[in-house]
Amino acid sequence: FNCSADVDVTAENPYKLIKKEDIINDMKTRAAISDFHPIKKVILDYPGEELLLVFDRELKYGQLFHLIATEEAKENLLNPPEPEEEEEVKEGVPEEVYKPPVRKPWVSLGSEKEIEEESVRESIRRIKYMISRPHKEFGIRVKFQNRNATLDKHAYVDCMPYQDKNFTIRQLEKHIGVQVVPEEENTGTQTKWTYPKNATTQYYPREFTEYEKEVYLSSDELKNFIVSVALRVEIALQQNEIMNVFFDDWKALAEEESGFAGKSDVTMKEYQSFTDLHYLKDRTVSCVCWHPTIYGIIVVAVTERLSYEERVAQSGKLLLWKAPILFWSFADPIHPQLMLECPEDVYCFEFSPNDPNIIVGGCLNGQVSNWIYTLLCLFLSLFLSLSLSPSHPLSSLKYCAVSSIEYGHKSIITDIHWLPDFFEVNRMGTVFENRAGICVQLMTCSPDCTIYVWDLRTYRPALQPSLEKKKEEGIINVPPDVPTTFKHLDLAWKPIIKVQHKHFYSQSYSNFFVDKTAIPNKQSKEEPIEKIPYAEIQGTTMKPLKLLENINTSFFVGTEDGEVLYSDWKMERDGDSGRLLSQKPSNIHSIHDGLVHTVQRSPFFKDIILTIGGWNFAIWKEGVTGGPLLKSNCAAKRYTVGHWSLSRPGVFFIGREDGNVDIWDLLEKTHEASQTQNISIAHITCVKPWIYSSKQHFLAVADDFGTLHILEISWSLIHPSSNERSSVLHYFEREVKHLEYFEQRQEFREEERVALEHEKLMKRTVRSLETEKLR
Numbered sequence: 001f002n003c004s005a006d007v008d009v010t011a012e013n014p015y016k017l018i019k020k021e022d023i024i025n026d027m028k029t030r031a032a033i034s035d036f037h038p039i040k041k042v043i044l045d046y047p048g049e050e051l052l053l054v055f056d057r058e059l060k061y062g063q064l065f066h067l068i069a070t071e072e073a074k075e076n077l078l079n080p081p082e083p084e085e086e087e088e089v090k091e092g093v094p095e096e097v098y099k100p101p102v103r104k105p106w107v108s109l110g111s112e113k114e115i116e117e118e119s120v121r122e123s124i125r126r127i128k129y130m131i132s133r134p135h136k137e138f139g140i141r142v143k144f145q146n147r148n149a150t151l152d153k154h155a156y157v158d159c160m161p162y163q164d165k166n167f168t169i170r171q172l173e174k175h176i177g178v179q180v181v182p183e184e185e186n187t188g189t190q191t192k193w194t195y196p197k198n199a200t201t202q203y204y205p206r207e208f209t210e211y212e213k214e215v216y217l218s219s220d221e222l223k224n225f226i227v228s229v230a231l232r233v234e235i236a237l238q239q240n241e242i243m244n245v246f247f248d249d250w251k252a253l254a255e256e257e258s259g260f261a262g263k264s265d266v267t268m269k270e271y272q273s274f275t276d277l278h279y280l281k282d283r284t285v286s287c288v289c290w291h292p293t294i295y296g297i298i299v300v301a302v303t304e305r306l307s308y309e310e311r312v313a314q315s316g317k318l319l320l321w322k323a324p325i326l327f328w329s330f331a332d333p334i335h336p337q338l339m340l341e342c343p344e345d346v347y348c349f350e351f352s353p354n355d356p357n358i359i360v361g362g363c364l365n366g367q368v369s370n371w372i373y374t375l376l377c378l379f380l381s382l383f384l385s386l387s388l389s390p391s392h393p394l395s396s397l398k399y400c401a402v403s404s405i406e407y408g409h410k411s412i413i414t415d416i417h418w419l420p421d422f423f424e425v426n427r428m429g430t431v432f433e434n435r436a437g438i439c440v441q442l443m444t445c446s447p448d449c450t451i452y453v454w455d456l457r458t459y460r461p462a463l464q465p466s467l468e469k470k471k472e473e474g475i476i477n478v479p480p481d482v483p484t485t486f487k488h489l490d491l492a493w494k495p496i497i498k499v500q501h502k503h504f505y506s507q508s509y510s511n512f513f514v515d516k517t518a519i520p521n522k523q524s525k526e527e528p529i530e531k532i533p534y535a536e537i538q539g540t541t542m543k544p545l546k547l548l549e550n551i552n553t554s555f556f557v558g559t560e561d562g563e564v565l566y567s568d569w570k571m572e573r574d575g576d577s578g579r580l581l582s583q584k585p586s587n588i589h590s591i592h593d594g595l596v597h598t599v600q601r602s603p604f605f606k607d608i609i610l611t612i613g614g615w616n617f618a619i620w621k622e623g624v625t626g627g628p629l630l631k632s633n634c635a636a637k638r639y640t641v642g643h644w645s646l647s648r649p650g651v652f653f654i655g656r657e658d659g660n661v662d663i664w665d666l667l668e669k670t671h672e673a674s675q676t677q678n679i680s681i682a683h684i685t686c687v688k689p690w691i692y693s694s695k696q697h698f699l700a701v702a703d704d705f706g707t708l709h710i711l712e713i714s715w716s717l718i719h720p721s722s723n724e725r726s727s728v729l730h731y732f733e734r735e736v737k738h739l740e741y742f743e744q745r746q747e748f749r750e751e752e753r754v755a756l757e758h759e760k761l762m763k764r765t766v767r768s769l770e771t772e773k774l775r
Helices: 020-033 037-044 071-078 111-118 210-217 220-238 249-257 308-313 315-320 375-387 466-473 724-774
Strands: 015-019 050-055 065-067 269-274 283-290 297-304 325-329 338-340 346-351 358-363 368-372 415-418 423-425 431-433 441-446 450-455 495-500 554-558 563-568 571-573 580-582 587-590 596-601 608-613 616-621 639-644 651-656 660-665 675-678 684-693 696-703 708-712
Touching (some): 020 037, 037 065, 297 346, 297 708, 346 415, 495 580, 554 608, 596 639, 608 639, 660 684
Parallel strands (some): 283 346
Antiparallel strands (some): 050 065, 283 297, 297 325, 325 338, 346 358, 415 441, 441 450, 450 495, 563 587, 596 608, 639 651, 696 708
C-alpha cells in the first residue's frame, strides 16, 4: 500500500488514502495474516470508497498507524475548520485602561527597628588562619588503611555536648498551687497496771461432821423422805432418766480436749539448737543419745558426709582426722563440753544401762569400741566453758578398748543393743542367769549378714598355753590418761556368737545400708550382787549357771531389700561337720520398698514392733506370722528414721528426707499423719525423744548438715487420755482378728479353687469315658 514510515508518510504529511476494495482484496488474499484482519468488520461496514490511514509517530493510541472509521472524522482531518474571529466587545461596557503605579515616598512605621534587633552582627573579630604544607608533599601518592580509633587517642577528637551557661534561660515566673490542710494528731491513752498480781479462787465443798452424819442418817425426816420419793426414783430408773449429779464436768471437758482427737497446741516449738563450725563442718549426725542421768546433756556421733567413692579418694586425709563423739549441754549451746576420740567414724553407740559412764559404739570398719568417762570430768568441762573464755581447749578422752579387726564385722556396724542385766548367753545362745547383776553383753548388726554377741568380761579357758602366757606378759601398758577397765579387751575382743543369714542377702552392700534389731522382752530380775571390775568377772564357761527357759531369744531384723526377718540367736550343731550354725529365719516378709532403717519395740507393748523403710512403715505383733497389723501407703518423700513416743502408746515420730517430721496418732488417723512439721532443709538423720518431767518432754532431731534441733513436745502429744492404752490395745487386737479372718478366707478360697479344679477334672474324665463307650 506504499505506507512505509518516514518514507511514504511523515510527521508533516501523516495521511494516506487507501481504497476500500484494495483492503478487501488483501484480506481475501492474506486471510488471517493481513494487517487489517482484526478490523475486518469495521472495513466492511465503512460507507465510503476510500479509508484514511494516519501515521502516528508519537504512538498516541499505542500503534504506529490508526485507521479512521467514519467519513466525518476523515473530513475533519483532511479539511480542518478555520478558527472564527473573536466577537467584538459588547457595546455599553467601558474598556479598562492600564495605569502604571506612581512612586510614593516611604513612611517608617517602626519595623526597621525590629529588623535591626533581630539581625545578627559579628561582635568578635575574625581570626584568619593560613594553612599550607611543604611543596615536596604536593602530588605524592596517598595510601589509605583501616584504623581503630579507640586504640589511638590522637586519632580523633570527640566533641561532647555540654551546657553553656551563657545561653541558660532563667525562670522568672512559675505557676504553683497551694492548698490549706488542717493539722491532725493521733493520741491514745492506756490505763497503767501498776502492780500486776495473779489472783486465783479455790472452792471446796462443805461437809458434815461425823456426829452430824449419824444424827441425820438416823432421823425420821430422812426416812420419810426416802419413802416418799422411792416410787418416783423407781419410775425414773425404769425410764433411764437418772444422771450422776456428782459428775465433774470440768474434768470431763479437760479429758476430752486432751484426748486423741484434740487439736489444741499440737505444734512442737524449738527449744534449742546445737552446731559447731569446727567439728561439724561437712559432717552429718549419725546417732543421738540423751544422757540417762544428767539433765540437759545430749551426746551426738558425727560422721563424714561422703559417698563411698569420695571416702576412698580422701582416705589419706581421713586417717589424720576422725569424726568424734560430742557432749552438748543446754547451759552452753555454742561450745561442746566433752569430746570422745574415735578409732573410726561411729554410726551407733549406747550408754550402759547400769553405768552411764560407759559408752559402747560401732564403727565404720566393723570394730566395736568403748569409752569410760567420769561425771567429774564432764562437770569440770561444763564449769570451764561457763566461767572461762570461750577459747579454752576442748577436753577429749581416748577410747579404752577396740575389738579385733580380724574377728569383727566386715562392714559398718549399724545398730548396737545391750542385753538385759538379769541374763547372759553362752556360745550356743542358751540363756543363763547373770550372777553379776550388771550388763556385760551386747549385740551388734552389720550389712555383712551377721549379728554378733560380745562379752565385756575376760574369757579365761581352763588350760592356757605357755605361749599365750608369755604373750600376755609382753603386753604394752596403756597410756596414763586411759582407764584400764577394759585393758583386757583392747585388740583382742572377739564375739561369742555369730548369727549369719547369707542366703537372704542377694545384693551387694554399700556403706549406706542400715539394719536394726529389736531386743527381746525383759523378764523378772534377780537381786544383783555387788559390782566388781569387768576384768575380774568370770566368763560363762567357768561355772555352771542356772538355765533360764522362759526367756524369748527371738529377734526382728531388717534388710536392705525391704525384708523383715524373725529369727533366733540360738546356734545349732551340724551333724556332719560338728560346726555351730545359725538357725534359719522362721518368718520372712517383703513389706518395704527400700532399706529398713528402723526396727523398734513399743515402750508400752513389748510384743508390738515398728519397722520403717523406704517410703512406708509397718506395725507388727510378735507371734502373728500372717503379716503386719498395719502397713502405710507410700509417702510423697522417703522416710529416713523413726521412734515411738515415750508417753503416748499410739503416737510415733517419723523423719523424712525433705526435712519434715511426721507425727502419727493411731487413735486419730491411720491412713495419714496427724501432723507434719518442717524442721530443716536437709534430710532428717536421727529422732530421739526424752522425758525430763511430767510437764516437759523433748524431741532431739538431727539433720544431714550436722545441726541438732531440740524441740519441746506440745502438751497434747505428751498427755494421754485416761483410756488411751486400752484403746490402742483394743485396736491392735481388732487388727489381729482381721488378719486371722483374712488368712481363713484365703485358705477357704484356696480349698474352693482346688475343689472346683477337681470337679472339672472329674467331669472331663466322665465325658471322655462316655465318648469311648459310644465309639
